[in-house]
Amino acid sequence: xxxxxxxxxxxxxxxxxxxxxxxxxxxxxxxxxxxxxxxxxxxxxxxxxxxxxxxxxxxxxxxxxxxxxxxxxxxxxxxxxxxxxxxxxxxxxxxxxxxxxxxxxxxxxxxxxxxxxxxxxxxxxxxxxxxxxxxxxxxxxxxxxxxxxxxxxxxxxxxxxxxxxxxxxxxxxxxxxxxxxxxxxxxxxxxxxxxxxxxxxxxxxxxxxxxxxxxxxxxxx
Numbered sequence: 001x002x003x004x005x006x007x008x009x010x011x012x013x014x015x016x017x018x019x020x021x022x023x024x025x026x027x028x029x030x031x032x033x034x035x036x037x038x039x040x041x042x043x044x045x046x047x048x049x050x051x052x053x054x055x056x057x058x059x060x061x062x063x064x065x066x067x068x069x070x071x072x073x074x075x076x077x078x079x080x081x082x083x084x085x086x087x088x089x090x091x092x093x094x095x096x097x098x099x100x101x102x103x104x105x106x107x108x109x110x111x112x113x114x115x116x117x118x119x120x121x122x123x124x125x126x127x128x129x130x131x132x133x134x135x136x137x138x139x140x141x142x143x144x145x146x147x148x149x150x151x152x153x154x155x156x157x158x159x160x161x162x163x164x165x166x167x168x169x170x171x172x173x174x175x176x177x178x179x180x181x182x183x184x185x186x187x188x189x190x191x192x193x194x195x196x197x198x199x200x201x202x203x204x205x206x207x208x209x210x211x212x213x214x215x216x217x218x219x220x221x
Contacts, residue, residue: 100135103200104219105210111136113200113220126201127154137206140199147194150201153186155179158204161189162212166197169217176204 094102094112103113114135116122122140126132142148145166152159156179163172171193180186200218202210212218 107211113139160207
């Protein structure tokens with residue numbers, strides 16, 4: 001950019017004309033009514049401070065936004081972890097060890113059942129156990145459908161006993177079966193069918209609580 005400076009002839013002999021003065025474009029700022037000078041250097045301290053602080057404010061906004069995103073991500077992760085812990089507690093903390101299994105009841109509540117698979121496990125059952133602590137029930141599993149009989153010998157608390165077929169459908173329900181009294185004959189609780197493949201023992205009152213009824217199914221893998 002060039003600015004022409006006009007000269008006039010004076011009595012001393014100077015001639016009238018215009019002398020071009022070169023000024024770098026980068027040093028010129030457009031003139032407006034609010035300007036106090038025709039041009040201002042872009043490298044001036046005042047303009048630099050304004051530009052720099054503008055960048056700082058922009059970076060600060062980005063940092064605040066990133067903090068918000070991080071907080072949201074952490075909150076979602078904590079919520080997911082809490083749901084996982086709650087689900088684990090709701091299912092009786094069933095472990096994948098093969099000694100227990102998660103069962104989904106007709107009311108969609110998930111409980112943990114201790115498995116009785118071997119002859120010794122099925123023979124002893126819950127006899128001598130004061131309370132169910134690490135599980136909610138006991139599930140007896142037979143290799144083939146058959147006729148079964150249970151009793152309350154040496155039991156410490158009352159049970160609901162549920163007989164199921166191979167499709168996990170409820171066949172019979174015996175509620176609030178009380179422990180046998182010492183010295184008395186312990187009554188047998190026989191199944192009326194030979195189609196029993198699973199037997200579920202629950203603390204008394206749980207059958208109604210879980211919505212168990214004849215012909216309804218219990219789900220598990």
